[in-house]
Amino acid sequence: MIERETVQKIARLARLELTAEEIEEMQGQLGRILSYVEMIQAVDTEGVEPTAHVLDVTMTLRPDVPADSGAPPSAYLKAAPDSGYGFFKVPRIVEGGEHGSV
Amino acid sequence: MDPCSLTAVQIARAVKARELTAVAVWEAFEARIRRFNPTLNAFLHVNPQAAAEAAAIDARVAAGEDPGPLAGVPVAVKDNIVTCGMPTTCASRILEGWVSPYDATVVKNLRAAGAVIAGKTNLDEFAMGGSNENSAFGPVRNPWDPRAVPGGSSGGSAAAVAARLVPLALGSDTGGSVRQPASFCHLHGLKPTYGRVSRHGLVAFASSLDQIGPLTRTADDAALLHGVLAGHDPHDATSLRPDQLPSPPAPDGPLRVGVVREFLAEGLDPGVREVVEAALAKWKAAGATLVDVSLPSAGFGIAIYYLLATSEASSNLSRYDGVRYAFRAADARNLEDLYSRTRGQGFGAEVKRRILLGTYALSAGWYDAYYRKAQQVRTLIRREVAAAFETCDVLAGPTVPTPPFALGALIDDPLSMYLSDMYAVVANLAGVPALSVPAGFTRAEGMTADGVGAIPTLPVGLQVMARPGHEETLFAFARGQEALAPELGGRVAPDPEEVSR
Numbered sequence: 001m002i003e004r005e006t007v008q009k010i011a012r013l014a015r016l017e018l019t020a021e022e023i024e025e026m027q028g029q030l031g032r033i034l035s036y037v038e039m040i041q042a043v044d045t046e047g048v049e050p051t052a053h054v055l056d057v058t059m060t061l062r063p064d065v066p067a068d069s070g071a072p073p074s075a076y077l078k079a080a081p082d083s084g085y086g087f088f089k090v091p092r093i094v095e096g097g098e099h100g101s102v
Numbered sequence: 103m104d105p106c107s108l109t110a111v112q113i114a115r116a117v118k119a120r121e122l123t124a125v126a127v128w129e130a131f132e133a134r135i136r137r138f139n140p141t142l143n144a145f146l147h148v149n150p151q152a153a154a155e156a157a158a159i160d161a162r163v164a165a166g167e168d169p170g171p172l173a174g175v176p177v178a179v180k181d182n183i184v185t186c187g188m189p190t191t192c193a194s195r196i197l198e199g200w201v202s203p204y205d206a207t208v209v210k211n212l213r214a215a216g217a218v219i220a221g222k223t224n225l226d227e228f229a230m231g232g233s234n235e236n237s238a239f240g241p242v243r244n245p246w247d248p249r250a251v252p253g254g255s256s257g258g259s260a261a262a263v264a265a266r267l268v269p270l271a272l273g274s275d276t277g278g279s280v281r282q283p284a285s286f287c288h289l290h291g292l293k294p295t296y297g298r299v300s301r302h303g304l305v306a307f308a309s310s311l312d313q314i315g316p317l318t319r320t321a322d323d324a325a326l327l328h329g330v331l332a333g334h335d336p337h338d339a340t341s342l343r344p345d346q347l348p349s350p351p352a353p354d355g356p357l358r359v360g361v362v363r364e365f366l367a368e369g370l371d372p373g374v375r376e377v378v379e380a381a382l383a384k385w386k387a388a389g390a391t392l393v394d395v396s397l398p399s400a401g402f403g404i405a406i407y408y409l410l411a412t413s414e415a416s417s418n419l420s421r422y423d424g425v426r427y428a429f430r431a432a433d434a435r436n437l438e439d440l441y442s443r444t445r446g447q448g449f450g451a452e453v454k455r456r457i458l459l460g461t462y463a464l465s466a467g468w469y470d471a472y473y474r475k476a477q478q479v480r481t482l483i484r485r486e487v488a489a490a491f492e493t494c495d496v497l498a499g500p501t502v503p504t505p506p507f508a509l510g511a512l513i514d515d516p517l518s519m520y521l522s523d524m525y526a527v528v529a530n531l532a533g534v535p536a537l538s539v540p541a542g543f544t545r546a547e548g549m550t551a552d553g554v555g556a557i558p559t560l561p562v563g564l565q566v567m568a569r570p571g572h573e574e575t576l577f578a579f580a581r582g583q584e585a586l587a588p589e590l591g592g593r594v595a596p597d598p599e600e601v602s603r
Contacts, residue, residue: 007458014416014461015423015438016454017446025451026458032517033459037405041471043479050477051484054296054310054533055570057346059339071203079200081430088425093437 001031105130107594110175110269110323114216117174120163124156124174128218131176135220135267141598143242144252144261146181147188148221155218162216169216172330177212178262178271181222182229182305183314185209188219192305193237194227196448200428206303207335208272208314215330220268224258227450228419229279229307231255232522235513236452243509244286245595246561250506253283253522259317260287264595270327271317276308277407278502278526280315281538285501285563288540288593290324290580291317293526295570296533297342299328300335308414309340311407311530320591321580324537328573348571351495357579358494359385359566360395365499365525373544377562378500381541384586395490395497399482400528404520406476406483407527409463413473416460422448455516480531487532491569496579499525501538501563529567537576538563539583540590 007026011018018026053059077083082090105113105127116122132152139145149155162169179185182192184202191197205213212219226236234242234257242257244250245265252261256273260283263271273280275293284291292315299314306312316327335341361382366375386392424430424444431443449457463472490497502522512519529536541564564583568575584591 006462010458010461010465012442013465014457015420015441015445016449016457017442018454019446022451022454026455029455029516030459030462033408033455033520034462036517037409037472040402040405040409040475040479043399043402043475043482045475045478045482048478048481050474051310051480052477054484054531055342055346057297057342060334060336060341060343061339062336069204075203076426079203079428080426081424081428090425090437091434091440 002027002034106134106266108269109320110172110318111320111326113175113269114171114173117159118163118168122174124159124218125153127174128152128156128176131220131268134265137600138265138267138598141243141248141601142245142261142265142267143240144223144258144265144267145178145221146191146193146224146239146258149188149219151187152176152218152220159216159218171215171326172212173216175217175270176220176268177217177327178220178223178259178268179209180225180256180259180271180273182225182274183208183272184303184305185219185222188222190222190305191239192228193225193239194448194450194453195238196422196429196444197427198238198429202303204303207300207337208331209303211330211333223256223262223271226255226257227453228305228415229255229274229276230415230452230456232278232282232519233507233512234258235509236450238450241509243598244506245598246288246559247506248598249508250560251286251509253286253506255279256283256317260284260289260291263287263289263317263319265598266594269319270323272314272331273317274304274312274314275530276311277411277530278523280317281501281526281536281563281565282523284317284538286506286561288561288595289317289319290321290540291315291538292324292328292573292576293529293536294328294332294573295342295535297340298535298571298573299331300333300338300341302335302337306418308411309418310414311411321539321577321584324580325577348569350574351572357385357390357496357582358393359390360393360490360494360497362400362497362499363394363396364398364400369503369521369524370500371504374500374503374505374562377542377544378564381564381583381587382498385582388586393494395494397483397486397490397528399479399486402479403483403527403531404524406479407523407531408459408520409472409476410480412456412460413463414460416457416464419453419457452516483528484532487528487534487567495568495575497567499565501526501565505544505560505562525565534567534570535573535576536565536567537580538565539580541583542587542590
């Protein structure tokens with residue numbers, strides 16, 4: 001079981017709105033999972049490098065030049081919930097300003 | 103001949119030889135999809151262009167061209183792999199109605215090989231789960247027993263192949279999501295070497311672990327499909343170049359099969375143990391050398407997997423913000439509200455649980471104790487796996503500790519569900535290729551949750567791992583397993599009962 005406030009705090013960090021019932025359920029479930037993973041604290045990892053890549057290879061870089069993405073920007077805008085004038089549209093961000101969302 | 107009883111190798115050969123048309127092949131499989139998908143719920147979407155794609159293949163054959171190694175073969179694609187002209191939902195409300203403007207590299211590869219894209223298959227939401235019950239569009243049923251789960255997260259792909267709705271399907275495997283359903287559905291399922299198959303167009307879950315792999319009924323079909331999927335892709339920075347792949351092993355002497363002691367220890371279902379030990383005994387009788395090996399840190403696999411995979415997921419899934427993809431909560435007052443309401447309403451319970459766990463593991467004060475510590479234990483597992491391959495060609499054991507469990511049996515117990523992948527996650531954590539092959543069937547006593555009753559005969563898979571880049575060794579093992587147990591190859595799942603919807 002973890003604290004209700006802890007669940008609320010990480011939900012806020014993750015931008016995840018939870019109902020009161022969900023918070024209660026997560027308290028128990030996350031608590032049980034965290035007590036299970038606690039077993040790794042017993043492993044002696046003194047001087048062990050953390051894994052950064054599973055294989056001993058260097059990742060391939062490609063030239064930093066513009067290339068065809070395979071679809072025009074309009075195709076990505078069409079897949080969004082709201083768009084216009086070549087942009088994604090969102091609700092008003094600045095409270096009380098003269099210029100809200102278009 | 104009935105195309106649905108043929109392997110992919112046989113279909114491609116028949117289409118190229120003009121013994122079968124790609125259109126006739128598609129019509130036969132489509133008829134089975136229409137009949138049985140209402141019961142199985144394996145497909146979320148059937149490709150409306152499939153018949154036209156098949157006709158185009160026939161036209162190329164008629165013109166004397168070779169359409170490629172998968173000529174006229176229908177292939178189902180897990181619905182977390184993006185496709186033009188068809189929805190990609192990840193079985194989530196948050197992507198419902200979204201259509202990708204581009205094809206994933208693996209889908210391009212399939213088209214270039216002459217395959218017909220059959221449609222998109224059901225999964226656990228964002229590939230998070232081991233039963234396919236976490237789909238926003240309903241669970242999938244196991245063709246071998248409709249009371250059992252097909253496994254997950256590639257449950258729709260596995261059920262579709264096992265029920266002969268398609269000869270081939272793609273899955274994705276982050277911590278067992280191809281191999282566990284392969285084990286539960288009497289199939290071959292491969293998790294390739296990390297970097298072997300491009301993830302460009304695979305919706306990201308845990309980027310240090312994800313790989314795309316085939317689900318098939320035969321060893322040759324698995325090798326054929328993997329051959330089409332694998333290769334370097336400049337669009338995926340983790341994709342391996344040919345010069346980064348180790349040279350294939352020169353066969354010398356009897357196969358050395360490392361039997362992982364920890365995979366046959368406590369927690370293994372007795373029925374599964376019996377099947378796996380019998381299969382290994384056959385290998386020994388056939389001349390293989392069985393080597394007792396130990397991976398002492400394997401027991402920490404699930405613990406570190408659920409820290410690393412959730413940490414990576416919490417980052418990868420931050421893109422679903424109600425701005426760029428299909429779903430947006432209707433009642434947001436400001437931008438932060440838009441994010442949290444869209445995510446609160448769009449994600450299901452398991453996805454929320456994992457985002458929260460990952461956010462916690464990465465948050466200030468906990469990073470060293472969880473994320474960094476888990477990456478250190480991961481290094482230990484990688485070293486142990488590498489050491490084991492100094493004395494063995496493959497490492498073997500059960501794929502899953504249990505036979506397929508009943509629908510609903512573990513849905514309220516996330517931790518027990520996670521333990522279903524306790525043997526499978528080792529290959530993802532170490533980056534090595536791993537294949538589940540059909541090993542036999544068991545009668546599952548004790549799987550009687552919720553009054554379902556004893557489920558009769560259920561599939562059991564044997565998992566083999568090989569050194570990085572040594573997929574061919576795994577396919578050779580799978581062909582050997584087919585030769586040692588020919589009776590298993592002939593067994594196909596019974597046709598499901600039809601329901602009307």
